[in-house]
Amino acid sequence: METRRDGNQTKQTEFCRILLKTGALKFGVFKLTSGKLSPYYIDLRSVPSYPESFRKVIQIYEKMARETIGLSQFDKISCVPTSGLLFASVLAFQLSKPVLYARKEKKTHGRERRIEGVMTPGDRFLIVDDLITTGKSVVDAIEALRGEGGVVTDALVLIDRQEEGEERLQKIGVRLHTFLRISDIADKLFQLGVIEEGRYNEILKQRTKRD
Numbered sequence: 001m002e003t004r005r006d007g008n009q010t011k012q013t014e015f016c017r018i019l020l021k022t023g024a025l026k027f028g029v030f031k032l033t034s035g036k037l038s039p040y041y042i043d044l045r046s047v048p049s050y051p052e053s054f055r056k057v058i059q060i061y062e063k064m065a066r067e068t069i070g071l072s073q074f075d076k077i078s079c080v081p082t083s084g085l086l087f088a089s090v091l092a093f094q095l096s097k098p099v100l101y102a103r104k105e106k107k108t109h110g111r112e113r114r115i116e117g118v119m120t121p122g123d124r125f126l127i128v129d130d131l132i133t134t135g136k137s138v139v140d141a142i143e144a145l146r147g148e149g150g151v152v153t154d155a156l157v158l159i160d161r162q163e164e165g166e167e168r169l170q171k172i173g174v175r176l177h178t179f180l181r182i183s184d185i186a187d188k189l190f191q192l193g194v195i196e197e198g199r200y201n202e203i204l205k206q207r208t209k210r211d
Contacts, residue, residue, distance in 0.1 A: 012180055015060065015158075016188045018053045022046045025185075027199060034134050034163075039202040042159060044130040048086050060179055061091045061156065065126065068177050069154050071095060074126040076119065078102060078150075080141045084129040091128060100125075102144040104137075114144045121149025132157045132176065135165030142174060159185070162207040183207065 019025040023046050030041040048054045065071065076098045079088035085101055092099035100117025125145055129138055132155075142152045155169055160178040169176050186203040189195045195203075 011060065012184065013188055013192070014056065015180065016185055016192070018047065018050075018056065019185070020194065022050050022053055027195075032133060034136070036163075038206055039199070040206070042131055042161075044158065045083055045086075054090075057158065058087070058090050058094060060158065061087060061128065062094050064156055064177055064179060065091065065095060069126060069156065071097075073124070073154065075124045076100060076117075076126075078115075078117075078125045078127050078141065078145055078152075080127070080129045080137045083131075087130060088128040097126075100145075102141040104140070115148055115150075119145075119148060119150060122151065123149070124151045124153070127152055127155045127174075129155070129157045131159035131161060132165035132169075132178075133161045133163045135168035138165070139168055139172060142169075142172065164208050 019042070024042055024044050026041045026043070027039065028041070030038045032038050032041075044057075047057055074097070077088050077092040077095070078100045079085050079102075081101050081103065088101070089099050091097075098117065100115055100119055103114045103116060127138060127142060127145070132138055138155055138157075142155075145152055152174055154175050154177060156177045158179045160166060160176065160181045162182050166176045166178075183204060186195070186200050190197070190200045
């Protein structure tokens, strides 16, 4: 048991190094989708540009899907475009599961659907995204799937910014599975000497969901 815990700690540290190597984590003053200002910004869409880092991140998703959630718990994978689409697509390929995605808005031509892909009522979905902040975009995707008869009980993300996203999902009956919380990332970066105490405290202060 201790070996597994140590192994997970190593993977978490390695992931934090990936954030830095790929430029996915930036510090400054940023305006989020919600309108809030943040002293840091995470954009994981840069990760696929680094094949080795991308492979390691997909392995994280795959391990959590297999061991934390269980492949028997879902039939198909869906995601939040566009940030989650690359990760969800490769994960679905690795797990031999179909992948669909929910558009932010219904198409105004063709079949005028929000869901891209083949689904039937009763299909069970694992929804995948790169990170969660307030959870609004994830909830929108879940509601689109449920609107066409899909069943969603679990969501999988790499990072929880701890800004009430998990609570928002709980309210609609969805469990959030997270590889790392932003407070964990801040701890590791501080321990590695990458950030100073002032920046460390800024990150923790940004959270609305506390430990």
